Amino acid sequence: MDRLTNTVRPYAWGSRTALPTLLGTPPTGEPQAELWMGAHPGAPSTLDRGDGPRPLDTVIAADPEGELGTATVQRFGPALPFLLKLLAAGEPLSLQVHPDLDRARAGFADEEARGVPIDAPHRNYKDANHKPELICALDEFTGLCGFRAPAETARLLAALEVPVLEPLIDVLRSKPEPEALREALTAVLVAPAETIGGTVLATTEALERAATDPGGLGLPEALSSSLGSYAAVGRSFPGDPGVIAALLLNFVRLQPGEALYLGAGVPHAYLSGLGVEILANSDNVVRCGLTPKHVDVPELLRIVDFRSADPGVLHPVPVPGSDGEELYPTPIDEFRLSRYALGGTAPTSRRMPGGAPQILLCTEGAAVLTDESSDQVTLRRGESAFVSAQAVDLLVTAADDAPCTVFRATVSL
Known part of the structure; x- marks a missing residue:
C-alpha cells in the first residue's frame, strides 16, 4: 500500500482551474488537463518504499506476480492493464475513435513493419492494445457519444x-x-x-x-x-470539418456520479467538465476532427461503428455481498471502477477486498487506508495509492467521520 505521486498533463484543452481546485494547489495559469495514475510508460506514477521514488512500471516489472498477482499476470501479462485519470476539460477534446483489439494489433504490426517512427505525427498505433474507457462525472460533464439516429x-x-x-x-x-x-x-x-x-x-x-x-x-x-x-464547438474550431461531424453524434450531459462507457469504434469527444476516467493501458487514438493533428480518413472509416445507439448513461449499482461497494458495470475485464461513500450519514469505515492490483483515489473529504499489518496511508482530495495484490484485506475510514468518497480501480477476473 503506497501513496502515489502523479503527473499532470498540460494539454491545450485542459481547464486552468478544475484540477488545482480539487487538489488544493494554486493555478499555474496554464491548462491542466489530466492527472495520470498508473504505470503507463508515458507518465508513470512514482512511489517510495524507503529507497527513493521509483516509477510504478519499474516496480511492477521487477516483480509482476508479487505486485499484480498470478491471476492478473496470467490473464493480462506482466503490466498493469489499466490507467486511471482525473480529466479536466476546459475546451473540447478531439473527436476520436479507438480500435478493437484485433485492429490495434494489426495496425501496430503494420506500422512497425513499415518503419513508421513511434513518435511520428501521422502514426495511428502507439501500441498493440485496444482502448475501451469509462468516464465518471465529478461535476456537470458534457460530451458527444455515438451516432444519433440518421432521421433525427x-x-x-x-x-x-x-x-x-x-x-x-x-x-x-x-x-x-x-x-x-x-x-x-x-x-x-x-x-x-x-x-x-x-x-x-x-x-x-x-x-x-x-x-x-x-x-x-x-x-x-x-x-x-x-x-x-x-x-460553442463551432466557435472553438472554425473551419474544422469535425464541427459538422459532431452534429451526427449524441450530445450527453452527465450529472455528478453518472458515467459513460465507450467501446471500440464509437466516435466521441469530451466537451467540458471534471471526471474520473479509467481505460485500458493504451494510447491508440484515431481522430475524426476538432484537432490540428493528423486525421487518417481511410483508417478511421475502417474502425468506426456505423450504428446509432443511445449513449447509455451509467449509474453505480450496489455489489451484492460487498461492504458498500457501488460498481459501474462495463463489458470488459482490463478495468473495473467502483466507489465507496463513507462518513456523514454513511458508515464511517468500509472493508475492501484485496488479492488484485488496485489504485484508490479520494475525490471528497479524506480517507485513511489501513492494511492487515496496521500500516496506514491518509489520502486527501485528489490523492491516490497503489495497493498490490499481496494485500489481503483493506479498511477504508473517513477521517473525522466527515463525508468521503473513494474510487477503486482494479481488474475484473
Whole structure:
C-alpha cells in the first residue's frame, strides 16, 4: 500500500482551474488537463518504499506476480492493464475513435513493419492494445457519444436552414442507417478545404441563432438543449470539418456520479467538465476532427461503428455481498471502477477486498487506508495509492467521520 505521486498533463484543452481546485494547489495559469495514475510508460506514477521514488512500471516489472498477482499476470501479462485519470476539460477534446483489439494489433504490426517512427505525427498505433474507457462525472460533464439516429440528425440539420447542408440531409433521410452514416461522415471529412470552411461558418452561425431561441425550431428537448454546445464547438474550431461531424453524434450531459462507457469504434469527444476516467493501458487514438493533428480518413472509416445507439448513461449499482461497494458495470475485464461513500450519514469505515492490483483515489473529504499489518496511508482530495495484490484485506475510514468518497480501480477476473 503506497501513496502515489502523479503527473499532470498540460494539454491545450485542459481547464486552468478544475484540477488545482480539487487538489488544493494554486493555478499555474496554464491548462491542466489530466492527472495520470498508473504505470503507463508515458507518465508513470512514482512511489517510495524507503529507497527513493521509483516509477510504478519499474516496480511492477521487477516483480509482476508479487505486485499484480498470478491471476492478473496470467490473464493480462506482466503490466498493469489499466490507467486511471482525473480529466479536466476546459475546451473540447478531439473527436476520436479507438480500435478493437484485433485492429490495434494489426495496425501496430503494420506500422512497425513499415518503419513508421513511434513518435511520428501521422502514426495511428502507439501500441498493440485496444482502448475501451469509462468516464465518471465529478461535476456537470458534457460530451458527444455515438451516432444519433440518421432521421433525427436530418431533422436537426433541416431546422438550421443552411442550404449547403441539403445533400447531407438527403443522404441521412434516404439511405439505410449504416450506409447513411458512413456516407455522411465520409462526405464531411473529404470535403474540399476551399468549401468546408464556409460550410462550418454558416452552420456555426445558424447554431448560434438557434441557441438564442432553442424552442423556436420545434425540436425535441434532447436536440434543442444541445444547440448552444454545438455552437460553442463551432466557435472553438472554425473551419474544422469535425464541427459538422459532431452534429451526427449524441450530445450527453452527465450529472455528478453518472458515467459513460465507450467501446471500440464509437466516435466521441469530451466537451467540458471534471471526471474520473479509467481505460485500458493504451494510447491508440484515431481522430475524426476538432484537432490540428493528423486525421487518417481511410483508417478511421475502417474502425468506426456505423450504428446509432443511445449513449447509455451509467449509474453505480450496489455489489451484492460487498461492504458498500457501488460498481459501474462495463463489458470488459482490463478495468473495473467502483466507489465507496463513507462518513456523514454513511458508515464511517468500509472493508475492501484485496488479492488484485488496485489504485484508490479520494475525490471528497479524506480517507485513511489501513492494511492487515496496521500500516496506514491518509489520502486527501485528489490523492491516490497503489495497493498490490499481496494485500489481503483493506479498511477504508473517513477521517473525522466527515463525508468521503473513494474510487477503486482494479481488474475484473
